[in-house]
Amino acid sequence: MELITIITALALIQFVLFGIQVGKMRGKHEVKAPEMSGPPEFMRMFRIHQNTMEQIVVFVPSLWMFAHYFDPKWGAGIGLIYIAARTVYFLDYRKDPKSRGRGFGIGFAAMAVLLVGGIVGAVMKML
Amino acid sequence: MELITIITALALIQFVLFGIQVGKMRGKHEVKAPEMSGPPEFMRMFRIHQNTMEQIVVFVPSLWMFAHYFDPKWGAGIGLIYIAARTVYFLDYRKDPKSRGRGFGIGFAAMAVLLVGGIVGAVMKML
Amino acid sequence: MELITIITALALIQFVLFGIQVGKMRGKHEVKAPEMSGPPEFMRMFRIHQNTMEQIVVFVPSLWMFAHYFDPKWGAGIGLIYIAARTVYFLDYRKDPKSRGRGFGIGFAAMAVLLVGGIVGAVMKML
Numbered sequence: 023m024e025l026i027t028i029i030t031a032l033a034l035i036q037f038v039l040f041g042i043q044v045g046k047m048r049g050k051h052e053v054k055a056p057e058m059s060g061p062p063e064f065m066r067m068f069r070i071h072q073n074t075m076e077q078i079v080v081f082v083p084s085l086w087m088f089a090h091y092f093d094p095k096w097g098a099g100i101g102l103i104y105i106a107a108r109t110v111y112f113l114d115y116r117k118d119p120k121s122r123g124r125g126f127g128i129g130f131a132a133m134a135v136l137l138v139g140g141i142v143g144a145v146m147k148m149l
Numbered sequence: 150m151e152l153i154t155i156i157t158a159l160a161l162i163q164f165v166l167f168g169i170q171v172g173k174m175r176g177k178h179e180v181k182a183p184e185m186s187g188p189p190e191f192m193r194m195f196r197i198h199q200n201t202m203e204q205i206v207v208f209v210p211s212l213w214m215f216a217h218y219f220d221p222k223w224g225a226g227i228g229l230i231y232i233a234a235r236t237v238y239f240l241d242y243r244k245d246p247k248s249r250g251r252g253f254g255i256g257f258a259a260m261a262v263l264l265v266g267g268i269v270g271a272v273m274k275m276l
Numbered sequence: 277m278e279l280i281t282i283i284t285a286l287a288l289i290q291f292v293l294f295g296i297q298v299g300k301m302r303g304k305h306e307v308k309a310p311e312m313s314g315p316p317e318f319m320r321m322f323r324i325h326q327n328t329m330e331q332i333v334v335f336v337p338s339l340w341m342f343a344h345y346f347d348p349k350w351g352a353g354i355g356l357i358y359i360a361a362r363t364v365y366f367l368d369y370r371k372d373p374k375s376r377g378r379g380f381g382i383g384f385a386a387m388a389v390l391l392v393g394g395i396v397g398a399v400m401k402m403l
Contacts, residue, residue: 024401025402027398028398028399030337031391034337034338055373055376056316056319058312058323059185065184065185069183069185075330076168076198076202079161080161080164083157084158087158091154115183119181119182137161137165141158144155147151148151148155189310192310192311193310206288207291207292210288211285214281218281249309261292264292268285270281271279272282275282
């Protein structure tokens with residue numbers, strides 16, 4: 023499961039980097055903590071970070087369950103698609119929130135495959 | 150641990166479904182991203198989703214630690230209570246935020262049993 | 277891995293206690309759900325809780341990956357530093373958000389060591 027550890031860590035590093043960007047936007051636009059609203063550029067980064075947290079909370083356990091009940095290599099490949107899609111989501115959303123659907127959709131689909139694959143694999147093993 | 154995988158996946162699917170509802174509310178009330186405030190119906194769904202994330206972050210590792218140090222079947226049963234309580238929380242909160250205590254309380258208690266059970270089990274094994 | 281289970285549970289209990297504080301602040305300042313803004317004392321506690329969620333989502337898997345590929349005892353020690361730093365972050369932020377850097381920084385560094393250590397350990401084992 024070394025491969026799955028690496029993919030997990032890469033997804034977490036991406037999430038941490040988004041968080042650092044939120045901090046930078048706080049500084050740039052003087053959005054002082056604990057304030058949560060500010061100019062669009064801050065709000066976009068804030069939401070990119072929050073939305074990525076909503077995904078990663080599902081992604082990490084799904085990745086491990088999929089890798090365990092199906093195949094680590096397939097899990098790692100789908101995990102890479104998730105990370106790539108989240109990068110596209112970040113780049114698109116930052117420019118124009120209306121364009122965020124593409125990266126969101128592909129990342130969500132990758133996550134859903136891992137989640138549904140994990141539960142199907144576990145049910146099949148029980149039967 | 151197939152049973153625990155299935156309970157984990159069900160709780161994650163519930164969380165994802167709540168997220169999809171937030172998206173629908175964004176569309177219905179034209180709350181455009183990255184906006185985080187809108188009419189009550191949107192706000193309620195937004196908070197149901199966020200609060201469920203706060204719970205699931207604790208629920209998933211607690212479920213696995215409890216299942217490992219106590220019993221997977223008991224863990225799965227308590228996990229089902231958590232998922233059922235979160236459904237009640239969703240239905241109640243959506244109608245009237247003041248009524249959210251019931252579902253929240255039962256779900257929180259289930260989560261707390263898993264969390265405290267996990268730590269007690271680990272301490273007992275160490276001694 | 278009993279030690280790692282105990283550290284995980286302690287970090288989760290800390291996060292849950294912060295959540296209970298948010299609830300108390302809601303009551304004290306009559307910030308009714310689903311409202312997310314209120315007087316500074318509420319906002320600070322709200323952000324302490326949210327920021328701790330952002331950290332714990334990374335901390336828990338990183339702790340386990342580090343413990344698995346390096347050493348559980350070192351992992352537990354660094355995990356304790358993270359929990360202590362988060363306590364400092366809570367106490368500082370509550371008094372004055374501008375002073376939150378110290379606790380945040382040490383906690384972030386501990387988390388980063390676990391995360392980077394986990395990925396380095398996994399890569400080394402693959403080679």
